[in-house]
Amino acid sequence: xxxxxxxxxxxxxxxxxxxxxxxxxxxxxxxxxxxxxxxxxxxxxxxxxxxxxxxxxxxxxxxxxxxxxxxxxxxxxxxxxxxxxxxxxxxxxxxxxxxxxxxxxxxxxxxxxxxxxxxxxxxxxxxxxxxxxxxxxxxxxxxxxxxxxxxxxxxxxxxxxxxxxxxxxxxxxxxxxxxxxxxxxxxxxxxxxxxxxxxxxxxxxxxxxxxxxxxxxxxxxxxxxxxxxxxxxxxxxxxxxxxxxxxxxxxxxxxxxxxxxxxxxxxxxxxxxxxxxxxxxxxxxxxxxxxxxxxxxxxxxxxxxxxxxxxxxxxxxxxxxxxxxxxxx
Numbered sequence: 001x002x003x004x005x006x007x008x009x010x011x012x013x014x015x016x017x018x019x020x021x022x023x024x025x026x027x028x029x030x031x032x033x034x035x036x037x038x039x040x041x042x043x044x045x046x047x048x049x050x051x052x053x054x055x056x057x058x059x060x061x062x063x064x065x066x067x068x069x070x071x072x073x074x075x076x077x078x079x080x081x082x083x084x085x086x087x088x089x090x091x092x093x094x095x096x097x098x099x100x101x102x103x104x105x106x107x108x109x110x111x112x113x114x115x116x117x118x119x120x121x122x123x124x125x126x127x128x129x130x131x132x133x134x135x136x137x138x139x140x141x142x143x144x145x146x147x148x149x150x151x152x153x154x155x156x157x158x159x160x161x162x163x164x165x166x167x168x169x170x171x172x173x174x175x176x177x178x179x180x181x182x183x184x185x186x187x188x189x190x191x192x193x194x195x196x197x198x199x200x201x202x203x204x205x206x207x208x209x210x211x212x213x214x215x216x217x218x219x220x221x222x223x224x225x226x227x228x229x230x231x232x233x234x235x236x237x238x239x240x241x242x243x244x245x246x247x248x249x250x251x252x253x254x255x256x257x258x259x260x261x262x263x264x265x266x267x268x269x270x271x272x273x274x275x276x277x278x279x280x281x282x283x284x285x286x287x288x289x290x291x292x293x294x295x296x297x298x299x300x301x302x303x304x305x306x307x308x309x310x311x312x313x314x315x316x317x318x319x320x321x322x323x324x325x326x327x328x329x
Contacts, residue, residue, distance in 0.1 A: 023286045025277060025327045032307070033073040033320040040075065042067070042318065045306045047094040047187060048297040051117065056320060058306075059092035059104060066095060066104060068119070073320060079119040084109050087121030094187055096137040103143060105135040112143055114159070125161025136189045136197055142212065144197055146189055149179055153199065156212065167214035168199075178232045180242070187250040187296060198258070200248045203230035207251045207260050209280075218282045220251070220258055224274070225288070228264070243269075252298040254325060257285060259303070261294055277325075293321070301325070 043062025054071035064082035090108035102115040113124040137143040141159035153168030188200040207220040230245040249261040258278040266272035277285040293305035308318040
């Protein structure tokens with residue numbers, strides 16, 4: 001009897017402590033949408049957004065414009081051109097589409113630009129915080145601007161560019177005083193279906209579901225094998241430590257899950273991508289799901305990314321690719 005009880009206790013302990021990775025979710029590609037811009041030349045697309053008609057809005061970081069395509073990927077119009085004048089942009093980083101407006105983070109001009117759905121420029125306002133990285137816009141005509149520098153995580157502005165309040169806090173300046181900056185275009189915020197902010201701190205494995213007043217609804221954190229936060233101990237070791245570190249990217253709500261994206265340097269200095277799944281309440285579901293791409297947009301059960309893989313001569317490139325989670329219990 002003692003052995004039977006010991007066996008049952010062992011089984012229960014295994015049930016309670018079995019890692020969530022036993023769920024065995026994976027990513028499955030479900031469709032591909034070639035981006036057909038006709039005679040236009042596509043550069044580096046840095047984000048994906050959609051409107052109520054299913055049209056795609058694609059900010060092009062190199063061509064300094066936003067491409068608008070129909071649901072099949074065919075060009076409808078382009079919005080803006082390179083410059084610093086009214087309605088012009090320089091390296092647009094990310095875009096939000098809601099109601100009858102398009103809101104673009106005009107990164108190199110340090111401002112937020114708003115357009116009608118037909119591409120007509122409505123207004124722009126400058127961002128008053130150091131090193132802005134991303135914007136996210138929601139209801140009540142407000143936008144939150146993030147930066148990896150400064151004491152606050154986010155600064156909230158109204159549609160006229162008036163600063164409302166700061167959200168979140170962190171020790172600043174860092175110790176040692178070597179702030180980590182990331183070049184190029186990267187995304188680390190999204191909106192939840194409820195209209196809250198899903199925020200990744202990038203340098204550490206901390207992802208927050210936040211209200212617009214800064215209160216935390218849920219936290220998503222883990223220590224996957226091989227994970228290294230962005231901790232720089234000296235200028236002499238900075239390059240080595242950055243190469244070893246794990247970068248945290250845009251978290252997304254996919255169905256009933258929170259998907260946390262990260263990558264690190266692999267063999268031959270290639271980036272190795274993984275995603276981790278959490279329940280909405282912060283419960284870890286599964287670690288280390290191999291990911292072919294960074295996903296920029298989620299809608300229901302679908303994940304959207306830009307695929308720039310080489311194609312056969314004469315075929316369109318890049319494409320919008322759509323994935324879904326498969327497997328699980």
